[in-house]
Amino acid sequence: MIEFDHVTRTYGPKTAVSDLSLAIPRGELFALLGPNGAGKTTTIKMLVGLLQPSRGAVRVSGFDLVKDPRNAHLHIGYVPDEPCLYDKLTGREFLWFIADMFGMPRHLATERIAAEIEHFELGEFADDLSESYSLGMKQRLVFAASLLHAPDVLVLDEPMVGLDPRSVRIVKDLLAARTREGMTVFMSTHTLAMAEEMADRVGIMVRGRLRFLGTVAELREQMAIETTSLEQLYLELTSPQSGRQPGE
Amino acid sequence: MSSRTTASPASAAPPHSLAAACSRLLPVDAESGLFFRLRARIAWALCTTMLSTARLRLSLVVLLSAMFWGSLYGIFVEAFTFLEALHAEVISLLFNAFFSSLMVMLVFSTGILLYGGMYCSPESRLLMTLPAREEAIFSHKFQEAVWFSSWGFILLGSPMLVAYGVVRGSPWTYFALLLPFMMSFVVIPATVGGICCMAMVAWLPKLRLHALSITLGAACVGAIWLAWSTLSSVRADSMSAAWFEQTFSRLAITEQKLFPSWWLSSGLLEAARPGATAHEAWAAFTEALKFLALLVANGMLLQLLAGWLARRAYRLGFSQLAAEVPARRRRRSGWFDEMLVNGGSAASRPLRLLLVKDIRLFRRDISQWSQFLIFFGLLGLYFWNVRSFNYNNAYASMIGFLNLAVVGLILSTFTTRFVFPMISLEGRRFWILGLLPVHRDHIVWSKFLFAFLGGVLPCCGLVLLSDVMLGLPRRTILVHEICCVVLCMGLSGIAVGLGARMPDLREVSPSKISSGFGGTLSLVLSSLFIMAVVVVAALPSHLFLATHALGPSTIRGVLSWLGTGQGLVASLAVVVALGAVATALPMWLGLRAFRRLEP
Numbered sequence: 001m002i003e004f005d006h007v008t009r010t011y012g013p014k015t016a017v018s019d020l021s022l023a024i025p026r027g028e029l030f031a032l033l034g035p036n037g038a039g040k041t042t043t044i045k046m047l048v049g050l051l052q053p054s055r056g057a058v059r060v061s062g063f064d065l066v067k068d069p070r071n072a073h074l075h076i077g078y079v080p081d082e083p084c085l086y087d088k089l090t091g092r093e094f095l096w097f098i099a100d101m102f103g104m105p106r107h108l109a110t111e112r113i114a115a116e117i118e119h120f121e122l123g124e125f126a127d128d129l130s131e132s133y134s135l136g137m138k139q140r141l142v143f144a145a146s147l148l149h150a151p152d153v154l155v156l157d158e159p160m161v162g163l164d165p166r167s168v169r170i171v172k173d174l175l176a177a178r179t180r181e182g183m184t185v186f187m188s189t190h191t192l193a194m195a196e197e198m199a200d201r202v203g204i205m206v207r208g209r210l211r212f213l214g215t216v217a218e219l220r221e222q223m224a225i226e227t228t229s230l231e232q233l234y235l236e237l238t239s240p241q242s243g244r245q246p247g248e
Numbered sequence: 249m250s251s252r253t254t255a256s257p258a259s260a261a262p263p264h265s266l267a268a269a270c271s272r273l274l275p276v277d278a279e280s281g282l283f284f285r286l287r288a289r290i291a292w293a294l295c296t297t298m299l300s301t302a303r304l305r306l307s308l309v310v311l312l313s314a315m316f317w318g319s320l321y322g323i324f325v326e327a328f329t330f331l332e333a334l335h336a337e338v339i340s341l342l343f344n345a346f347f348s349s350l351m352v353m354l355v356f357s358t359g360i361l362l363y364g365g366m367y368c369s370p371e372s373r374l375l376m377t378l379p380a381r382e383e384a385i386f387s388h389k390f391q392e393a394v395w396f397s398s399w400g401f402i403l404l405g406s407p408m409l410v411a412y413g414v415v416r417g418s419p420w421t422y423f424a425l426l427l428p429f430m431m432s433f434v435v436i437p438a439t440v441g442g443i444c445c446m447a448m449v450a451w452l453p454k455l456r457l458h459a460l461s462i463t464l465g466a467a468c469v470g471a472i473w474l475a476w477s478t479l480s481s482v483r484a485d486s487m488s489a490a491w492f493e494q495t496f497s498r499l500a501i502t503e504q505k506l507f508p509s510w511w512l513s514s515g516l517l518e519a520a521r522p523g524a525t526a527h528e529a530w531a532a533f534t535e536a537l538k539f540l541a542l543l544v545a546n547g548m549l550l551q552l553l554a555g556w557l558a559r560r561a562y563r564l565g566f567s568q569l570a571a572e573v574p575a576r577r578r579r580r581s582g583w584f585d586e587m588l589v590n591g592g593s594a595a596s597r598p599l600r601l602l603l604v605k606d607i608r609l610f611r612r613d614i615s616q617w618s619q620f621l622i623f624f625g626l627l628g629l630y631f632w633n634v635r636s637f638n639y640n641n642a643y644a645s646m647i648g649f650l651n652l653a654v655v656g657l658i659l660s661t662f663t664t665r666f667v668f669p670m671i672s673l674e675g676r677r678f679w680i681l682g683l684l685p686v687h688r689d690h691i692v693w694s695k696f697l698f699a700f701l702g703g704v705l706p707c708c709g710l711v712l713l714s715d716v717m718l719g720l721p722r723r724t725i726l727v728h729e730i731c732c733v734v735l736c737m738g739l740s741g742i743a744v745g746l747g748a749r750m751p752d753l754r755e756v757s758p759s760k761i762s763s764g765f766g767g768t769l770s771l772v773l774s775s776l777f778i779m780a781v782v783v784v785a786a787l788p789s790h791l792f793l794a795t796h797a798l799g800p801s802t803i804r805g806v807l808s809w810l811g812t813g814q815g816l817v818a819s820l821a822v823v824v825a826l827g828a829v830a831t832a833l834p835m836w837l838g839l840r841a842f843r844r845l846e847p
Binding site for chain 2: 009010011045048049050051066068069071073074076078080082086088089093097098100101102103104108112122129132148149152243
C-alpha cells in the first residue's frame with residue numbers, strides 16, 4: 001500500500017530524511033515515532049504530496065506521488081496536526097465538498113456523510129459554521145472527512161491532539177476496525193502509549209534516519225530489555241547521549 | 249541495521265479497493281463547478297453573517313462607498329467638461345496613463361496575493377492533498393486574488409468612465425460595454441502576475457526574494473521619478489495649455505500599441521464616440537468590439553498559458569517553498585530598549601517593560617512598520633511638494649488644516665488597524681500577563697503610551713513640514729501642532745479604550761478584530777473626533793482672514809469675536825477639552841472593563 005523507495009529530502013544543506021526505504025502492507029497500522037526535528041513531518045508531507053522527495057520515490061497503492069499525484073490522492077485520507085476547515089462552511093457542507101471532490105456518487109455520499117456524522121457524533125453541530133467549532137470538534141470533522149471516500153491509506157499526523165477521552169476512544173476503535181477491513185494506517189505520534197497499544201509495527205526516526213523498524217516486542221528483544229515500556233525503550237534509543245543501536 | 253523491511257512492496261490498487269469503488273477523478277467541468285459552488289456558499293455565508301452581525305459596518309461601507317463614488321463622479325464630470333472644452337486631445341493620453349499604471353499595479357498586487365493564497369494559506373495545503381487539478385486550484389485562487397486586487401479599480405475607474413460617457417454624450421452601448429471591457433482588461437495583468445509568481449517560486453527559489461525586491465524597487469524608483477519630474481515642472485503657469493502639453497508629453501510612453509492598456513483606452517474611446525449618422529455610430533461600435541475581442545482573446549490565451557504552467561510548476565514550487573528553512577533570526581536588545589527599561593523609577597518599571605515589549609513586537613513585524621512607513625512617506629512626499637503651487641493666504645491656511653485632517657485620518661486607520669486589536673491579542677497570552685505582578689491598568693496604559701508616543705512624533709513632524717512648505721505664520725503652525733498632539737492623544741485613547749472595552753479574545757487575526765463592530769465604532773468615532781477638532785480650530789483662523797480680506801464690517805457679533813486672538817485661545821481651549829474627553833472617557837470605560845475581564 002505504502003512504499004518509500006530510497007527517499008531523501010534535503011532542506012538546503014540540511015538532510016531531513018535520509019535514504020528512507022520502507023514498505024507498509026495492506027491492513028497494517030504503522031506508527032512513526034521520533035523526537036522533534038527527526039523528520040517525521042517531512043516524511044508525512046512527502047506521503048501526502050505536499051513535499052516532493054529530493055531523491056527516491058513515494059508510492060501509494062502503486063501510484064507515484066510526484067508523477068501521478070491525483071490518482072494517488074484518491075487512495076489517501078489525511079488528518080493533519082492542525083485541522084484546516086472553511087470558516088464559512090458548515091460541517092455538513094464541508095463533508096459534501098470533500099465527497100464531491102472525490103467524485104463520490106450522490107447516493108453513496110449521502111449515505112456515508114450520514115454515517116460519519118453519526119460515528120463521530122457530529123450531528124449536534126453539523127449545520128453550524130465551522131468558525132464556531134472547538135479544536136476537538138474540528139479534529140473530529142476532519143477525521144470524518146478523511147474517511148468519507150473509504151481510503152486505502154489513512155495518514156494521521158498527531159491525531160489525538162485536541163480530542164477528549166471519548167473521542168479518543170472512538171478514533172481508536174475506528175482505526176482498529178478499519179485496519180481489520182484492510183485499510184493501512186500511517187500515524188506519526190508522540191503518544192507512545194497509543195503506539196504501543198495500537199501499532200502493528202513502529203518506526204523510530206532520529207535525525208532523518210530510521211533507527212528502528214519492527215514490533216515493540218522486537219524492539220525489546222533487540223535492545224535486550226525485557227520488562228521496560230516503549231517509553232523507556234524510546235528514550236534509550238533517541239537520547240542524544242546514547243549511541244546505542246538496537247541489537248547492540 | 250537496515251531500515252528496509254522484509255515486507256513486499258505495495259503493488260497497484262487491489263481490485264476490491266474501497267477507494268476505487270467510492271471515488272473517481274472529476275472531469276474538468278465538474279471540478280470547476282465544484283469550486284464555483286464552494287465560492288458561492290462561502291460568499292452567501294459571509295453576506296448573511298454580515299447582515300446579521302455587522303450591520304453597522306456594512307451600512308458604513310455601503311454609505312461611504314456611495315459617497316466616494318458620487319464625489320469622484322462629480323469631480324470627473326467637472327474635469328472632463330474642462331478637458332473636453334480646452335484639451336480634448338489629452339483624454340486619450342489621460343486614459344492611457346491611468347490604465348497603464350493600473351496595469352503595472354495589478355501585475356504586482358495579483359502576483360503578491362497569489363503568492364499568499366497559493367503557497368502560504370492553509371486552504372492551499374488542504375487542496376494539495378485532494379485529487380484536484382493543479383490548474384483548478386490556481387484558477388480558484390486566481391479568481392479570489394483578482395477580486396481583491398481589482399475592486400479598487402472598479403470603484404475608482406467606474407465613476408471616471410461613466411462621467412466621461414455622460415460628458416461626451418455617448419450612446420448606451422458605451423455604458424453596456426464598460427463592464428466587459430474592465431473585466432477583460434483586468435484578467436490580462438492579473439494573469440501575468442500569476443504566471444510570474446508561479447515561475448519565480450518554482451524556478452527561482454533562492455533568487456525569488458531578491459528578484460522581487462529589485463523589480464519592486466525599480467518600479468517604485470520609476471514611479472517616483474515620473475511623479476517628481478511631473479510635479480517639479482509645476483509652476484505659476486500650471487493648468488495652461490502649454491503646461492498640459494509639457495506634462496502629457498512625459499506620459500506619452502504609456503501610449504504603446506502593444507499594451508493592453510492602449511487596447512482598453514482605444515476601445516473605450518471608440519465606444520464612447522457619438523456618431524453623427526447611424527453608419528458612423530455602427531462603425532465606432534464595431535471598432536470598439538474589435539478592441540474588446542483583442543482583450544478577451546489575449547486574456548484567454550494567457551489563462552491557457554497559466555493553466556499549463558500550473559500543471560508543470562505549482563506542485564514543484566509548493567514543494568520548493570515548503571522545503572525552505574527559515575533563517576534563524578537573532579535579535580539583541582537595543583540601546584533604546586535598555587534605556588527605556590532602566591531609565592526611571594522602580595514603580596513605573598512594569599509599565600516600561602510592557603511598553604518595551606510592544607515596541608519590540610512592532611519593530612519586528614514588517615507588516616506593521618512598512619505600512620506605517622509607506623503611508624507617512626507618501627504624505628511626506630506630498631507635503632514636500634505643496635510648495636510647488638502658489639497659494640494665497642486663505643488657500644494656504646485651508647490646505648494646512650486639510651493636511652492636518654489627512655494626517656489625523658491616516659493615524660486613525662493605524663490606531664484602528666493596529667492599536668485597537670492589541671488588547672484582544674493579549675487575550676491569548678493572558679495567562680502570562682495574568683500571572684505577572686502587574687496591575688491590569690498598567691497593561692492598558694502601556695498600550696496608550698505606545699500608541700501616543702508612536703504617533704505624535706511622525707504626525708507633528710509631518711504637520712510641521714506641511715506648514716513650512718505652505719509658508720504659514722508661526723502662530724498658525726503652533727495652533728496646528730497643538731491640534732496634532734490633541735489628535736494623537738484622543739485617537740490613542742479611543743482605540744485603546746474601546747479595544748479594552750470590547751475585546752475579542754477568541755480571534756487571533758488583528759485584521760478580523762479591527763473589522764468587527766468595535767473596530768468600526770472606533771474608526772467612526774475617530775473620524776468624528778478629527779472633524780470636530782479641525783473644524784473648531786479652523787473656524788477662528790478663517791474668520792480672522794475673512795475679517796482682513798472683507799473688512800471688519802462684514803462679520804459681526806460672536807463671529808467677529810471668534811476671529812480675534814481671544815477667539816483663537818477659546819477655540820484652542822475647546823480643542824483641548826475635546827481631546828481630554830476623547831482620551832479620558834474611552835480610557836475610563838476600557839480600564840473599568842479590563843479590570844473585570846475574565847478570559
